[in-house]
Amino acid sequence: MSKSPYRPARIVAVALAQLLLTAPFAAHAVPSFARQTGMACEACHTVFPELTPFGRRFKMNAYTIDNLPQVSGVTTDKEQTLLLNQLPPLSFMFQGSVTNTRKAVPDSAVPGANAQNGQAQFPQQASLFYAGRIAPNLGAFVQMTYDGTEGAFGWDNTEIRYARMASTKFLWGLSFNNNPTVQDVWNSTTAWQVPFDQRSATAPTPGATTMVDGGLADAGVAGLSVYGYWNDSIYAELGVYRSAPAAAQIDSTSENVVKGVAPYWRIAYERQWGRKSWMFGAYGLTAKLYPGGDAALTGLTNKFSDWALDTQYQFIGDNHLYSIMATYIDEKQNWDAGGAVNPSDTLKTTRIGGNYFYQRKYGAALGYFSTTGSADAELYQQVDPVTGFANNKPDSRGAVAELDWVPYQNTKIALQYTLYDKFNGGSKNYDGLNRGASDNNTLYLLGWLNF
Amino acid sequence: MNTIIVFAAGILLAAGPGAAMTQNDVAAPALATGVCAACHGPQGRSVSPVFPHLAGQQSAYITLQLDAFRGHLRGDPLAQAYMWGMASQLSDDAIKSLSDYYASQKPLPGEPGDSALIAEGQKIYAQGIPAKAVQACVTCHGPKAEGAAAFPRLAGQHVEYLIAQLEGFRSGTRTNAPIMQAVVHDMTPAELKAAATYAASR
Numbered sequence: 001m002s003k004s005p006y007r008p009a010r011i012v013a014v015a016l017a018q019l020l021l022t023a024p025f026a027a028h029a030v031p032s033f034a035r036q037t038g039m040a041c042e043a044c045h046t047v048f049p050e051l052t053p054f055g056r057r058f059k060m061n062a063y064t065i066d067n068l069p070q071v072s073g074v075t076t077d078k079e080q081t082l083l084l085n086q087l088p089p090l091s092f093m094f095q096g097s098v099t100n101t102r103k104a105v106p107d108s109a110v111p112g113a114n115a116q117n118g119q120a121q122f123p124q125q126a127s128l129f130y131a132g133r134i135a136p137n138l139g140a141f142v143q144m145t146y147d148g149t150e151g152a153f154g155w156d157n158t159e160i161r162y163a164r165m166a167s168t169k170f171l172w173g174l175s176f177n178n179n180p181t182v183q184d185v186w187n188s189t190t191a192w193q194v195p196f197d198q199r200s201a202t203a204p205t206p207g208a209t210t211m212v213d214g215g216l217a218d219a220g221v222a223g224l225s226v227y228g229y230w231n232d233s234i235y236a237e238l239g240v241y242r243s244a245p246a247a248a249q250i251d252s253t254s255e256n257v258v259k260g261v262a263p264y265w266r267i268a269y270e271r272q273w274g275r276k277s278w279m280f281g282a283y284g285l286t287a288k289l290y291p292g293g294d295a296a297l298t299g300l301t302n303k304f305s306d307w308a309l310d311t312q313y314q315f316i317g318d319n320h321l322y323s324i325m326a327t328y329i330d331e332k333q334n335w336d337a338g339g340a341v342n343p344s345d346t347l348k349t350t351r352i353g354g355n356y357f358y359q360r361k362y363g364a365a366l367g368y369f370s371t372t373g374s375a376d377a378e379l380y381q382q383v384d385p386v387t388g389f390a391n392n393k394p395d396s397r398g399a400v401a402e403l404d405w406v407p408y409q410n411t412k413i414a415l416q417y418t419l420y421d422k423f424n425g426g427s428k429n430y431d432g433l434n435r436g437a438s439d440n441n442t443l444y445l446l447g448w449l450n451f
Numbered sequence: 452m453n454t455i456i457v458f459a460a461g462i463l464l465a466a467g468p469g470a471a472m473t474q475n476d477v478a479a480p481a482l483a484t485g486v487c488a489a490c491h492g493p494q495g496r497s498v499s500p501v502f503p504h505l506a507g508q509q510s511a512y513i514t515l516q517l518d519a520f521r522g523h524l525r526g527d528p529l530a531q532a533y534m535w536g537m538a539s540q541l542s543d544d545a546i547k548s549l550s551d552y553y554a555s556q557k558p559l560p561g562e563p564g565d566s567a568l569i570a571e572g573q574k575i576y577a578q579g580i581p582a583k584a585v586q587a588c589v590t591c592h593g594p595k596a597e598g599a600a601a602f603p604r605l606a607g608q609h610v611e612y613l614i615a616q617l618e619g620f621r622s623g624t625r626t627n628a629p630i631m632q633a634v635v636h637d638m639t640p641a642e643l644k645a646a647a648t649y650a651a652s653r
Contacts, residue, residue, distance in 0.1 A: 038536015053499070057489040065486055069538045142454075168493045231500070270500045274611075318615075425644045 013117025029102075030131040030141070031410055031450050032089035033058070041125050041409040046314070046321050047357050048450065049187070049192045052347035053106055053277055054230075056185035058291035060161035062173055063132055063139030069219060074114040080136045087145050089132025093404070094449045097124040099200040106369035121148040124446070127156060137164050155246075157182045158190070160352065172228040179217035180241060180264050183225060184406035186279050189266075190214060195353045195365035195402050198414065203442040204386050208329040208371055208394030210347055212264075212285050212306040215305045218290075219256040223318040225264060238264040253294040259301045268310075279312045291337050300337040306330070319359050326352040334360045340379045347373035355402075370397040380425060382432040386440075390432030393425030398437075412448040417441070479548035487549070492531065492558045500611035501529060507558025508605070511600040512552035513579075517541060519627045527616075548622040558597075559607035564648040572649025575642060583637040588646060597653040601603035613647035 034041055037058070041048060044055030051059065057067055059388040061316045066085065072080030105115035126146040133139045138161070145156035159182055163173030175183040181191040190213045199205065209215050218227065223238025240261035243250055250257055268281030284307035290297045310327040353367035373394040380389035398420040405413045423437035424430050430437055474548040476547075492499045495505030505513065509512070519525035520538035541549075576596070579587035598604035605613060619625030621635045621643070635643060 038539050040532035043533050054489055059486070061489070065489070067539045071541065165485050168488070275499055275501065316499075 015351040032091040036132040091129040102441040188312040196274035200444040211304045235268040240265040259288040281352035303334040321354040324354040340425035345374045365402040367400040388431040397422040410450045414446045479552035500609035506556035510550040510554035510601040523565040525627040560653040572645035606653035610651040617643040
């Protein structure tokens with residue numbers, strides 16, 4: 001973590017985002033789903049983690065489609081009271097990586113020296129999943145992750161789902177989860193946006209991020225949402241999130257604690273025709289946060305209002321597959337509890353990405369990302385090298401290019417280059433210590449196994 | 452937190468006991484709606500040409516195919532990827548009731564296609580290709596391409612799906628229909644396409 005002086009509200013937009021520097025980025029592809037359904041990965045994924053229409057349906061159905069021998073129990077009324085796979089749906093994921101930034105980052109202890117560039121991580125991330133049906137209409141996607149930068153096991157993306165068909169055309173369900181949008185089935189929302197879902201765990205990443213784009217999840221939340229999907233086309237979801245960080249009790253020692261609950265909403269329209277599908281949707285959340293951090297959880301809060309638009313187009317051919325995903329997020333921040341110079345600020349993020357795969361084996365992806373927002377001298381400060389904001393602006397902008405080789409359906413090798421045109425508010429000398437945005441350009445080689 | 456708990460409890464209580472998505476002991480319509488429909492669509496009308504329409508398909512044909520998936524006798528790539536797993540735990544009774552369920556659904560109208568292609572296909576469908584000793588499709592699949600028992604309905608099917616099957620017979624990836632393997636052996640891709648387009652248009 002950074003050594004920035006303590007400023008409660010600043011943590012929201014900046015320090016939380018800095019957590020992203022080390023936060024693990026989760027994977028969605030889970031072989032235990034394949035074992036449970038008896039279906040190949042390609043049924044649910046174009047190339048993991050991107051979902052096909054069937055994969056979206058499988059997820060909305062609470063991961064319950066099952067084709068394994070069962071241990072079952074029924075009452076005399078023939079009500080199913082137990083339905084367990086004879087073998088638990090466990091999977092393992094292993095990621096190894098090498099990261100090289102254009103210019104090495106400064107040494108964390110010796111002034112003037114640099115850290116070693118070309119950092120290898122083995123593992124970058126290793127996860128154990130329980131993913132599959134746990135009862136007739138109940139399923140789980142639970143991920144425990146060993147994070148190579150932290151050197152420790154931690155709780156990662158987790159979702160427990162209940163779903164049922166109300167009629168031939170209407171499916172509804174509940175999702176309990178720990179990250180707004182982790183429950184979403186399209187790859188254009190923040191948690192699973194392709195091709196931005198995988199990036200280096202050690203390279204610098206931009207500091208400012210919105211609440212729905214990981215900010216709230218990093219503060220530690222638990223949420224419940226109810227959703228409905230009609231006629232394979234109209235999706236609506238409403239949920240609430242409440243603070244649930246790893247702590248014995250949530251009090252003044254906690255930071256960024258949600259007052260009451262933070263509502264989350266999602267609507268989407270999808271049209272499928274032939275091998276194509278197109279989705280257009282919107283989502284958002286509103287969170288009132290107590291700054292905490294030695295201040296009692298009472299009085300004024302800072303309010304974050306996010307709304308976002310997203311769209312996804314997919315074509316899934318036998319040989320050629322391509323997808324385009326985009327999202328635009330608009331956040332308004334009201335700093336009633338202090339922590340910023342301005343009474344209110346804005347932060348907007350745009351991400352557009354697309355990918356192409358040939359026979360699900362060889363692929364390429366391109367992405368553009370941009371974050372802009374109001375300048376704020378307290379929120380965005382020149383404090384540390386690399387992570388500082390010398391211009392007091394949150395703006396970052398750049399592009400991602402990726403080549404993929406998927407020799408087996410559960411194995412991916414990715415070579416990714418991330419290019420920064422702007423980083424933490426500037427292009428040249430953005431941190432006030434002579435680091436330029438392009439110095440953070442990152443070459444990243446990732447090996448990703450799921451078994 | 453109370454809000455969440457009350458919210459959750461309310462919805463769960465409203466939901467009542469769970470109906471299982473097991474494949475046996477469940478009425479065919481429920482299984483079809485809850486599982487099969489994810490690919491084959493509501494009432495067996497699929498959206499993607501990767502997955503065949505099942506509405507109005509011959510019951511005996513569906514039974515033969517499910518049995519072949521279960522026994523790994525039909526091994527074309529998509530059958531392996533999707534249906535080997537899906538059919539693996541089906542009992543004979545479940546297969547029978549699913550087959551009857553889909554056979555009783557209203558079939559789709561014919562898919563319109565290129566008129567020249569349809570005319571060429573009609574010739575092959577009705578007369579075969581005598582020069583290559585290719586039998587006429589009508590012999591088994593019927594005058595309206597409606598099929599009969601083990602011979603599938605082709606009318607209203609996705610053209611792309613029919614072509615993929617014919618190519619599967621020819622390349623040997625789909626081997627559970629020796630008659631069809633013999634029929635398509637000497638046919639050109641253009642002839643396959645014409646025949647499929649005509650049959651689907653009925």
